[in-house]
Amino acid sequence: MVGALAGVVVIDLTRVVAGPYCSQILADLGATVIKVESPHDPDYTRGFPPFLGQDDGDKFSAFYGQFNRGKLGFTIDLSKEDGKRVLSDLVKKADVLVENFRPGTMDKLGVGWEVLRKVNPRLVYTAISGYGQTGPLSRRPAYDNTAQASGGLWSMNGFPDRPAVRVGTIIGDLSATLFASAGTLAALRHAERTGQGQLVDVAQTDSVMALTEAAVINYTVDGQIAERLGNEHSFVKPYDLYPCKDGYVFFGGYTDKFWRITCELFNDAEAANDPSIATMNQRFERETYETKVRPRLLKWFADYTKAELDDLAGEHVPLTPVKNIAEVVEAEQTKAREMVVSADYGDLGTLEMFGQPIKLSETPANPGRRANLVGEHTDAVLQRLLGYSEEEITELRRSGAI
Template identity: 35%
Template sequence: MTSKAEGPLRGIVVVDLTRVLAGPYCTMVLADLGARVIKVELPVLGDDARHSGPFIDQEGQGPVSGYFFSVNRNKESIALNLKSPEDREIFEALVEEADVLVENFSPGTMHKLGYDWDTVHARWPELVMASISGFGQTGPYRELPAYDMVVQAMGGIMSLTGEENGPPTRVGVSIGDIAAGMFGVMGIQAALLERHRTNRGKHIDVAMLDTQVALLENALVRYQVEGKVPGPIGSRHPSITPFGVFKAKDDPFVLAAGRDAKFAVLCEQLGRAELAQDPRYTTNPLRCENHAALKADIEEALADKTAKQWMAIFKRAGVPCGPLYDVSQLMRDPQIAAREMLVELPLPSGSTLRTAGNPIKFAGDAAPDHRPAPALDQHRQQLLNEINAIQTSRRQK
């Protein structure tokens, strides 16, 4: 079985047992990079995400889940019941031709199905297998169910998010699922590289909770060095100032000028050059200590011009700044368009829907073609034909 797409992973075949978000995000990125991804779903119901909104009305064809559509492009779908002997035979024929098997069931489920790592590795020693779960394949929590909200809370992310002295706040995107998906892609590609040297597959074990710990940046070190538990501080940075959201005459926008030289330029452009010599602000540590007073001084100076006017001034002077977009503004930005970060995919009705593109670009390569998320069991006959052709060819040899 060969990949039908261009890209660095062309020729890699992935059998995808995942559903909802973390696993499908992982396999979507692999598909974007050129792998052929064959999505194995439950008969009738399919991936749980097919039943999650928002739904797109298809004029007599039934609703399509925008949730499912957004993370399953460039894949093929076949519906198989892995408890059925006939369907298991088809599944195993697919795995026989695959390079990678990805699953995000609760730990222990693959063992019950007869496809745990030890069994799979003994039968297909070159196969790379990735397991993405809430808490991983080991440890006291391995069998507990987990959702994005749970791992954001347990991983410390929520304790750092929100306004100062405010309640813990969930990050506005499913960072627990998406981070696990991204780390899954990295692990799979590393295992494929090692397989090239050893001809042996590996089992990648990615836990959503682990990925949240990995994203904590400097919070762990700050706690140990300062002896204080870090908490939410709004949009500002704990160790770089000024760095955050500032209000102009009309709208807020962001400024990031933590280095002393940039801070001096910022003050000059604000018409407040004396601020750079203020004893409270002469170094970054002092500015962090006096962040509230500095924010008030900066916003007092910003009050006489609009955010757009200030950003034009700061950009000419080389001061890092940017607008505070909502989703509708983001979708109209020319830089987003130039980077092809919105992929237009056709819907069954003939209309189109834009989803987020792949941020990994390869210099000199043309933008890849993208296929919409598949209908449930859409590629069944095509895949069965391929399997039959492969098996016939082997028998003839």
């Protein structure tokens, strides 16, 4: 392996998204990630659409491929003593273990943090769960929507005259992924410096709560409970979604500098010289905004397409077309940033998926790789990393441990 994390060995016991995406980031950055699945119950996202290939007997989940690229496939049955022994041997060679079971599951299997830290004192053990390893709700099952609901974000999202709306992506999973990745790297740095591993405990609910901007301090300082604002900002104006000829744009030119430039771009000398909207604080006032600022913006944008507005103003003020995913994938900026990468799946075809946002100048990430088949590299890992003989591997397979 090459990359910033070359030489780091990660055991990935996760499934679905929050855990797999965390370990996949580490794999993109050069870590050797061993994806451990049950031989009888592998990661069920292998059955998630869309699929490469058409034949029911020969197809591969692109969803699984996007979140598990660049990993080695390994199988262990942790209900068997031989399986626990194999995991223990892996842990001796590993730097990091990532799991996202409900708290208590790994302990019931006899391979939880307290057991594995004795096997390898420098192990970084990252546990991602709905509510975390502590607290009265820690043992509850959770999904992404659980975190959006319990972390406060769901109640804040949507329009004030309508029911709350979930964020349109799995932000509970994804936020936990990002905090778990950062926590894992911080703990790994400490382990490399001191030889002491630790438990990295990341909850989806905590992660979502940490994305609520000023909602917490608005409540603790002023007693304000965040309300649904639609596309508005709580106080910054203009900072909203505005219609144009063929869709919508975001415009956020609220500073005096950007407001002045915008007036010039749209040849509106009257707006530029109006003393009632000359300052940012004046434009922040709701009545002033609704009666004098917003109508001008609607008038300015109405006769232009998204592309025309982008050409006219995009380089000068914060004006951005609201793009659908096709427009994002095909955008020149996306291509320049290599944010769509390809992986070759042979006869099944090529999978194009999102790339790696982390751009390192000296040790670039390597995201354009295919994901593993179930247990694809089990023998190779046992032989090369753990030194098992062919006879030992045959016996493990006979017993059902791998």
